[in-house]
Amino acid sequence: MAADYYQVVTTTDSQDEADRLAAAIVEQRLGACVHVFPITSVYRWEGGVARDQEWRLAIKTPAGRLADLKGYIEADHSYDVPMVIATEIVDGSEGYLSWVADETR
Template identity: 45%
Template sequence: MAAETTARVVLTTTDSAEDAERLARVLVDAHLAACVQISGPVRSVFRWEGAVSVEAEWQLWLKTDAARVDDLSARLVDEHTYDVPEVLVLPVVGGHGPYLAWVTEETEPAELDQ
């Protein structure tokens, strides 16, 4: 297992399976995420505008390279339906080398992006 990687996992949530899939497709198509896992519904408990809410949400695990995190985060916020979307970036401290290489390869900017 690799000790140092440039891979990152970005987490977000959304309020529907359809929106989760839409976001995933947009980000993979733009080469900002190599892949996205969608799980849900999950139950989220949070305080918003002074009240505690309990809502069903769908969680997205986006795999990307550190070089693409800023672009992915900006696009995610632009495309998201929430006023204040969750965008958490987690370092990947190890993993299967060929998979990590694939993540980097899949998130290289496309010719049209450059």
């Protein structure tokens, strides 16, 4: 059974890009809300271990907008391989999820 709502996570290497992506996602109604916060990422890339300051975007969206949101992030992101991970929202307040649906129509 597919979920009705998702939280989608991606990261960027600058606050400016995070803010730009977040605003565009909400303006285009691909997500109702985007939380943006700084993180430190440690990861393997091109044969070595890297450690970088990044900004994480946590986007709330209904299932019907998920493919468009993923496509937008992949097309408009500065990374060669942007992280896009969608996690099912298995429960939430009815009022909030209704708002997510309304804001992404």
